[in-house]
Amino acid sequence: xxxxxxxxLFKRTPPEKALHAILRENILFEDLTxxxxxxxxxxxxxxxxxxxxxxxxxxxIGVGMYIIVSGSVTISAQQANRGADKEAGKTIITRLGSGxxxxxxxxxxxxxxxxxxxxAAETTELxxxxxxxxLEILERNPLAGxxxxxxxxxxxxxxxxxxxxxxxxxEEQLKRNxxx
Amino acid sequence: xxxxxxxIKSAAVGGIIVLCALIILKVDNILLSFILAFVISYLxxxxxxxxxxxxxxxxxxxxxLFLFLTALFATGIYLLLPVVTAQVSALRSELPxxxxxxxxxxxxxxxxxxAILSGVYQLDVSATANRVLSGLSGQMFEDLPRYTSSSLAxxxxxxxxxxxxxxDGQAAAKKILELVPNNLFEPALNLKHRMNAQLGGxxxxxxxxxxxxxxxxxxxxxxxxxxxxxxxxxxxxxxNLIPYIGPIIGAVPAILMTLVTGAxxxxxxxxVAVYTVAQLIDNFVIIPLVVAxxxxxxxxxxxxxxxxxxxxxxxxxxxISIPVAxxxxxxxxxxxxxxxxxxx
Numbered sequence: 001x002x003x004x005x006x007x008x009l010f011k012r013t014p015p016e017k018a019l020h021a022i023l024r025e026n027i028l029f030e031d032l033t034x035x036x037x038x039x040x041x042x043x044x045x046x047x048x049x050x051x052x053x054x055x056x057x058x059x060x061i062g063v064g065m066y067i068i069v070s071g072s073v074t075i076s077a078q079q080a081n082r083g084a085d086k087e088a089g090k091t092i093i094t095r096l097g098s099g100x101x102x103x104x105x106x107x108x109x110x111x112x113x114x115x116x117x118x119x120a121a122e123t124t125e126l127x128x129x130x131x132x133x134x135l136e137i138l139e140r141n142p143l144a145g146x147x148x149x150x151x152x153x154x155x156x157x158x159x160x161x162x163x164x165x166x167x168x169x170x171e172e173q174l175k176r177n178x179x180x
Numbered sequence: 181x182x183x184x185x186x187x188i189k190s191a192a193v194g195g196i197i198v199l200c201a202l203i204i205l206k207v208d209n210i211l212l213s214f215i216l217a218f219v220i221s222y223l224x225x226x227x228x229x230x231x232x233x234x235x236x237x238x239x240x241x242x243x244x245l246f247l248f249l250t251a252l253f254a255t256g257i258y259l260l261l262p263v264v265t266a267q268v269s270a271l272r273s274e275l276p277x278x279x280x281x282x283x284x285x286x287x288x289x290x291x292x293x294x295a296i297l298s299g300v301y302q303l304d305v306s307a308t309a310n311r312v313l314s315g316l317s318g319q320m321f322e323d324l325p326r327y328t329s330s331s332l333a334x335x336x337x338x339x340x341x342x343x344x345x346x347x348d349g350q351a352a353a354k355k356i357l358e359l360v361p362n363n364l365f366e367p368a369l370n371l372k373h374r375m376n377a378q379l380g381g382x383x384x385x386x387x388x389x390x391x392x393x394x395x396x397x398x399x400x401x402x403x404x405x406x407x408x409x410x411x412x413x414x415x416x417x418x419x420n421l422i423p424y425i426g427p428i429i430g431a432v433p434a435i436l437m438t439l440v441t442g443a444x445x446x447x448x449x450x451x452v453a454v455y456t457v458a459q460l461i462d463n464f465v466i467i468p469l470v471v472a473x474x475x476x477x478x479x480x481x482x483x484x485x486x487x488x489x490x491x492x493x494x495x496x497x498x499x500i501s502i503p504v505a506x507x508x509x510x511x512x513x514x515x516x517x518x519x520x521x522x523x524x
Contacts, residue, residue, distance in 0.1 A: 045354065045369075049362060056366065061517055063366040130366070132373035136350070140232045 018069075019046070022127060025099055026067055028151045036144040043136055045128040049120035058117045062106030064130025071124025072097045077116045095121060104155055107131050189359045196356065209333045215500060216334060217341035222383040224249075224346050242347045246339065260410065267411050281440025283310045371514040378506050389466050390417040393430070393458045400454030404447070406434065416458065422498045423486055427462070431455040481505070 019041045023029045029040060046069070049055060055066060058078050066073075073096045079089040093116060096102060106112055107129070134152075138145030204211050224245060231241035286309050294302060353372060360368045394417025401409035416430035434455065438448045482502065489501025 042351070043354075045357065045365075047362060047365065053362060055362070060366075061370070063370045128365070130369055132369060135373070140229050140238075142233055 019044075019127070022067065022069055022099070026101060027155060028101075028104075028129075028148050031147040031151065032144055036141060036147070039141055039144060040137060040148075043133045045130070045133075047126050047128050049124045049126065051120060051122050051124075053120045055118040055120060055126065056103065056114050058114050060114045061111050062103055062109065062114045064106050064128060064133065065101055065104040066118070067101040067127040067129065068096055068098050069125040069127055070098055072121040073100075073102065073124060073126075074119045074121045075102060075116050076119065090117075104152060105159075107134055107152060108156065189361050192359045193356065196359075209330060209337060212496070213334050213337035213341060215496070216338035217345055218379075219383050219387070220338060220342035221345035221349060222380045223387060224342070225349075225380065226384075228346055238347065242343065246343055250339075263410055267408050271408060271411065278437065278440050279310075279313045282313060282436060285436075285439060286310070367514050367517070371510060374510050374514075375507055378510065379503055382503055382506065385466070386421055389462055390420045392466060393417050393420040393427075393462055396458040396461060397430075397454055400457065401434070401451070404450040404454065406447070406451060406454075407437075416455070420462070422495065423482060423502060425486075426498075427455075427459050 020034070020037050023037055023041055023044070024032070029037060032040060047066075049071075055073065056062065058076075075093045075096065076090050077093055079091060102118060103114070106114070108131075134145065134148065137148065204214050227245060228238065228241045231245070232238050236244075286305070290305065357365070357369060357372070394413045396413075397416040398409050398413025401412055406412075412434050415433060416427075419426040419430035422429065431452075434451050435448075437443075438451050443451075482505075485501045485505040486498050489497035489499075489504070491497070493500075
């Protein structure tokens with residue numbers, strides 16, 4: 001136990017350099033200078049999940065986003081009106097791998113609920129970046145905060161456009177199906 | 181393996197909290213030093229953040245600010261010490277007269293009340309009150325050296341703790357959060373953020389209130405030429421930290437002094453006006469604009485919380501009861517949101 005606590009309190013895993021590299025690869029942090037990245041990496045949280053461990057559940061209040069350092073994550077949604085049998089109504093939406101990120105909507109929502117469930121598909125390491133962290137960056141280093149926020153806006157805009165396109169395609173399909 | 185990790189993490193968090201609580205509660209002066217350090221750190225954090233925004237490193241900002249404040253504090257003591265010392269020694273020599281005057285006032289009031297009650301009930305409090313007041317005045321000055329040494333320890337320890345709280349507080353909180361199990365991590369982080377925001381806002385608002393009341397009473401009494409303006413202003417500012425009854429306690433010494441010394445009606449009115457203006461500014465400007473936005477507690481809850489605080493920890497309990505109640509309310513809400521509401 002002593003070794004475990006010692007390791008957790010004083011050892012950085014993965015090393016700081018690796019954390020920088022992962023953050024730099026992410027679209028939200030790609031505009032940051034090395035100094036700003038160092039600042040941000042002191043604020044974000046590194047979390048480790050075992051296989052099948054839930055990261056967050058659909059309906060929970062979301063506080064922020066996660067970037068996958070290693071391992072993979074399954075995103076699934078529970079369909080409404082499926083009664084008590086939760087497994088039956090579960091739809092796997094996607095499986096994300098190293099470098100991918102999810103849950104970014106929670107960074108801008110006020111007490112927004114998670115729209116899906118995220119679960120570690122294997123032993124997975126994640127970087128957690130949460131709304132309080134973004135607020136702290138904006139408060140202490142506004143230049144870095146604005147760069148992240150602009151990129152976040154870009155990501156959310158892209159997601160909205162993709163969703164709108166998908167809805168349009170589905171509407172077209174629905175019309176065609178009705179016509180047939 | 182991960183279940184074992186989760187248990188170890190939970191035990192570690194619990195252990196750290198219990199250990200800190202034991203040290204704070206059991207070691208002399210630590211509790212007060214910690215409360216004061218928290219207050220100082222919440223007060224200074226926005227200043228350090230503002231300095232950091234200009235590109236100065238946090239270490240330099242914190243060190244520079246503490247050096248500046250130490251110099252400011254030293255200058256303040258240098259300038260105010262002669263005034264305060266003169267007022268304390270004058271008060272010491274005048275106190276027996278004041279107590280005598282208060283005793284006479286009590287006896288007169290008691291006689292009048294007993295005359296009105298005309299035998300239905302016989303009031304007999306003046307003798308006891310006299311004994312208590314005489315004992316208290318003697319003890320107050322006898323205990324002064326002990327209080328001074330204890331205050332000195334707090335005055336040295338509190339800024340020392342505050343320095344590291346401002347410098348490494350966020351990093352330390354992050355380290356403790358690392359030990360929180362994954363399933364509780366997001367609610368814990370959110371709770372910490374909300375507590376920080378609410379406590380910081382509350383502490384800054386209450387100190388602003390106390391500072392303004394202190395200044396208005398001090399200046400007001402000085403303008404009308406009332407004695408002990410510095411001491412009475414400081415006392416009014418400090419007691420103003422106690423919600424509801426604090427302002428009344430703060431005004432009592434000055435009102436009693438006017439009654440005991442047989443001051444003119446105009447002086448009595450002027451003293452009452454000074455305290456009223458201070459409270460008007462506080463109640464109609466500062467509280468609606470600053471405090472009410474921060475603390476979302478019903479007035480009845482506030483009164484109950486203050487009574488409980490007074491029962492548990494006296495005056496300190498009354499002062500810290502509201503922020504403690506806010507923390508408990510936020511924690512309860514977070515647990516409700518995470519477990520009950522989401523569970524449904």
